[in-house]
Amino acid sequence: MTGKLLSIRGLTKAYPGVVANSDVSFEIxxxxxxxxxxxxxxxxxxxxxxxxxxxxxxxxDMVLQGREYTPAEPQAARAAGVAMVFQHFSLxxxxxxxxxxxxxxxxxxKTSELAAKITSVSEQYxxxxxxWKIVGDLSAGERQRVEIIRCLLQDPKLLIMDEPTSVLTPQxxxxxxxxLRKLKAEGTSILYISHKLEEIRALCDEATILRLGKxxxxxxxxxxxxxxxxxxxxxxxxxxxxRAVTVPGAVRLALRGLSVKSPGQxxxxxxxxSLEVRAGEVLGLAxxxxxxQDELLAALAGEILAKPGMVVLDGTEIGAKGPGVRRxxxxxxxxxxxxxxxxxxxxxxxxxxLLTGAEREGLMQNGFLKWGxxxxxAEAIIKRFDVRTPGxxxxxxxxxxxxxxKFVIGREVMQRPDVLVVxxxxxxxxxxxxxxxxxxxxxxAVGGAAIVVISQDLDELMEVADNFAALNEGRLSEIRPAKxxxxxxxxxxxxxxHGLEVAHV
Amino acid sequence: xxxxxxxPILLLASLMVAATAVMIAALGELIVERAGVLNxxxxxxxxxxxxxxxxxxxHSGSPTVGFIAAAAGGAGLSLLFALLTQVALANQVASGLxxxxxxxxxxxxxxxxxxxxxxxSTPKLxxxxxxxxxxxxPIVFRHDLMVYIGIALVAVVWAFLKFTRAGLVLRxxxxxxxxxxxxGYKVVRIRVMAILFGGACAGLGGAYISLIRVPQWTEGxxxxxxxxxxxxxxxxxxxxxxxxxxxxxxxxxxxLQLNLQAAGIAIPVxxxxxxxxxxTILVLVIMSADxxxxxxxxxxxxxxxx
Numbered sequence: 001m002t003g004k005l006l007s008i009r010g011l012t013k014a015y016p017g018v019v020a021n022s023d024v025s026f027e028i029x030x031x032x033x034x035x036x037x038x039x040x041x042x043x044x045x046x047x048x049x050x051x052x053x054x055x056x057x058x059x060x061d062m063v064l065q066g067r068e069y070t071p072a073e074p075q076a077a078r079a080a081g082v083a084m085v086f087q088h089f090s091l092x093x094x095x096x097x098x099x100x101x102x103x104x105x106x107x108x109x110k111t112s113e114l115a116a117k118i119t120s121v122s123e124q125y126x127x128x129x130x131x132w133k134i135v136g137d138l139s140a141g142e143r144q145r146v147e148i149i150r151c152l153l154q155d156p157k158l159l160i161m162d163e164p165t166s167v168l169t170p171q172x173x174x175x176x177x178x179x180l181r182k183l184k185a186e187g188t189s190i191l192y193i194s195h196k197l198e199e200i201r202a203l204c205d206e207a208t209i210l211r212l213g214k215x216x217x218x219x220x221x222x223x224x225x226x227x228x229x230x231x232x233x234x235x236x237x238x239x240x241x242x243r244a245v246t247v248p249g250a251v252r253l254a255l256r257g258l259s260v261k262s263p264g265q266x267x268x269x270x271x272x273x274s275l276e277v278r279a280g281e282v283l284g285l286a287x288x289x290x291x292x293q294d295e296l297l298a299a300l301a302g303e304i305l306a307k308p309g310m311v312v313l314d315g316t317e318i319g320a321k322g323p324g325v326r327r328x329x330x331x332x333x334x335x336x337x338x339x340x341x342x343x344x345x346x347x348x349x350x351x352x353x354l355l356t357g358a359e360r361e362g363l364m365q366n367g368f369l370k371w372g373x374x375x376x377x378a379e380a381i382i383k384r385f386d387v388r389t390p391g392x393x394x395x396x397x398x399x400x401x402x403x404x405x406k407f408v409i410g411r412e413v414m415q416r417p418d419v420l421v422v423x424x425x426x427x428x429x430x431x432x433x434x435x436x437x438x439x440x441x442x443x444x445a446v447g448g449a450a451i452v453v454i455s456q457d458l459d460e461l462m463e464v465a466d467n468f469a470a471l472n473e474g475r476l477s478e479i480r481p482a483k484x485x486x487x488x489x490x491x492x493x494x495x496x497x498h499g500l501e502v503a504h505v
Numbered sequence: 506x507x508x509x510x511x512x513p514i515l516l517l518a519s520l521m522v523a524a525t526a527v528m529i530a531a532l533g534e535l536i537v538e539r540a541g542v543l544n545x546x547x548x549x550x551x552x553x554x555x556x557x558x559x560x561x562x563x564h565s566g567s568p569t570v571g572f573i574a575a576a577a578g579g580a581g582l583s584l585l586f587a588l589l590t591q592v593a594l595a596n597q598v599a600s601g602l603x604x605x606x607x608x609x610x611x612x613x614x615x616x617x618x619x620x621x622x623x624x625x626s627t628p629k630l631x632x633x634x635x636x637x638x639x640x641x642x643p644i645v646f647r648h649d650l651m652v653y654i655g656i657a658l659v660a661v662v663w664a665f666l667k668f669t670r671a672g673l674v675l676r677x678x679x680x681x682x683x684x685x686x687x688x689g690y691k692v693v694r695i696r697v698m699a700i701l702f703g704g705a706c707a708g709l710g711g712a713y714i715s716l717i718r719v720p721q722w723t724e725g726x727x728x729x730x731x732x733x734x735x736x737x738x739x740x741x742x743x744x745x746x747x748x749x750x751x752x753x754x755x756x757x758x759x760x761l762q763l764n765l766q767a768a769g770i771a772i773p774v775x776x777x778x779x780x781x782x783x784x785t786i787l788v789l790v791i792m793s794a795d796x797x798x799x800x801x802x803x804x805x806x807x808x809x810x811x
Binding site: 053054073074075078086090091092093094095099102103104108 | 677
């Protein structure tokens with residue numbers, strides 16, 4: 001008996017062309033909150049998938065409570081006391097909460113008993129939840145509660161959480177942390193994956209840091225500064241974006257009472273949104289996912305048409321104009337979803353550069369494409385934004401998420417927009433690449449463009465934005481100067497703790 | 506024109522018979538689609554079931570053996586679809602269409618020597634007492650067993666989806682196959698079983714036409730009923746009782762328009778012939794205007810990558 005809950009020794013997993021994990025070892029004590037830190041692509045997800053039985057390691061072994069642990073499938077992992085809360089929720093939108101929970105259990109009780117159990121456990125841990133609600137109607141924070149409750153009902157010894165706070169408001173993060181501390185006090189160990197360093201410092205006892213699939217360090221987060229951990233993660237010192245002081249110019253983009261219906265079944269309609277963005281200004285829009293961000297971007301891009309007078313660009317009314325016209329006039333947009341929305345997955349980078357750059361970069365004449373010019377445009381983006389790819393003929397889907405993100409944002413930045421709207425510009429991008437993207441946005445603003453950054457990463461918004469507002473259920477909060485805003489004020493602007501009061505219907 | 510020639514009791518009684526084939530086939534497809542698979546091969550599986558059941562019944566002299574063989578034949582053909590779409594990850598729309606064409610060809614090949622033969626007749630259940638009830642008796646209680654099996658199947662499918670764990674898992678797979686896989690459910694295995702059930706139901710439906718409804722074999726005799734079954738599932742919003750309703754509506758209007766034709770009503774025959782399709786779809790479109798949506802993974806190819 002070693003006293004360890006889980007020991008991992010020399011785990012290695014290789015996929016064709018890439019080693020996801022190479023000889024990773026660490027140990028988790030009972031009742032310990034252990035952080036797994038690393039950039040995107042550092043191999044965190046593969047590692048936890050091996051622990052959860054979704055992926056088989058090539059070599060290495062795991063010992064759980066003194067016994068050999070080789071889960072062949074998630075059921076075996078759950079039976080052994082390992083539960084996992086996924087980063088992209090593994091929930092079923094059309095089913096209700098109780099059904100979703102039942103699906104995650106080996107032997108669920110009758111639905112009525114289960115519902116009662118859900119209610120009692122959810123209240124015990126301060127995560128109120130109505131078992132009969134359809135999951136598709138829940139907020140992101142409530143959905144996460146469903147996942148957590150699903151895990152808790154199995155009395156796990158080890159709870160794995162993959163980036164749990166990326167979809168929560170600061171208040172919801174506090175509630176989650178209170179729950180996790182309670183679990184820890186009851187002796188449950190938690191493996192906590194994140195790249196948000198302050199959270200890890202607040203919550204975790206130990207941290208294992210991965211870089212390029214290898215363990216590079218362990219540290220005690222409370223005794224290490226965020227900057228030190230960041231350096232361990234990235235392997236070099238981080239460059240922080242700098243901005244020159246600009247004096248706001250004329251209003252370039254104005255929304256006047258913008259209201260549009262969401263095209264999606266579970267989408268959020270925009271309600272009476274008014275804002276102005278001036279030349280040289282960066283407006284940061286926060287909000288928990290699913291509060292109208294996608295719809296706002298679509299309404300600005302021209303994918304959803306608005307009524308006349310609602311969208312004004314440089315004094316010209318464009319509410320009823322489509323995406324092509326808006327691009328020509330200088331309003332460029334970069335949506336959140338890289339594959340399938342910002343870029344066509346199976347088309348080459350050159351073709352993807354053509355798709356949005358044709359008009360402004362003159363890559364098209366009389367309906368014919370100028371391939372040579374398009375290729376040099378794609379090459380210019382690749383060079384300036386350090387996109388790691390064999391060349392412009394590579395298909396978009398072959399790029400890693402971070403590299404493709406650099407490409408799709410770079411493509412818009414290089415077209416010298418007058419107004420640029422981006423949604424989650426650095427989502428899934430490693431810290432150094434994120435700094436490059438943020439710097440490019442700031443440089444555009446200095447050059448006289450108006451920038452709207454929609455993001456769920458509050459640190460990012462605080463870094464780039466002059467003014468700040470939040471979207472909450474399709475409404476916009478008041479717009480305030482970003483400087484001097486406290487996290488608490490921001491949380492209230494985002495709508496506080498979502499659904500806390502709705503849950504006891 | 507003599508509308509009094511139409512006997513409402515006979516009309517309602519034959520409605521139940523006319524609706525049974527399309528109802529059973531649609532129920533099978535409903536399960537398949539709830540599991541997230543779009544099998545457009547219903548017509549092909551029905552006609553295959555029709556001839557396989559017909560042949561088995563003729564050789565054995567027993568309609569029961571015929572129906573069992575028909576279910577096996579439909580399931581056998583659907584296994585081909587399952588291999589193509591679940592193992593070889595082929596496109597479901599193209600594979601389904603191919604399955605229909607293949608089934609039509611295969612059935613006429615098998616059926617060459619069966620044209621003009623009469624199958625053994627299926628006895629009608631004459632439930633004592635119940636079938637003697639005036640009006641209700643002849644309408645509801647004087648049919649062959651398959652009519653009642655069809656109705657029972659609606660109830661079973663409904664209860665399976667609503668109350669059983671297996672039904673919940675099946676719906677989960679159709680709703681979000683990635684999440685179901687992440688939770689450790691065998692997406693491909695569940696879908697293959699659903700496809701086989703769908704094939705068996707389509708086969709039964711087909712055999713109902715060749716053994717009871719028409720009792721003979723003609724090439725292409727299912728005449729688009731498989732396509733109606735497909736449409737029925739969609740417009741019934743993937744709900745079993747609405748399938749029953751839609752099938753009875755379709756059967757009812759079919760029988761009614763035949764009666765009207767016979768009564769010599771002054772509406773062109775072409776309009777009457779298209780009326781069952783039009784009215785059924787119209788009613789179901791209005792009903793499906795509520796917020797029930799298709800299974801979210803319907804028709805998407807599942808590949809268990811990392």
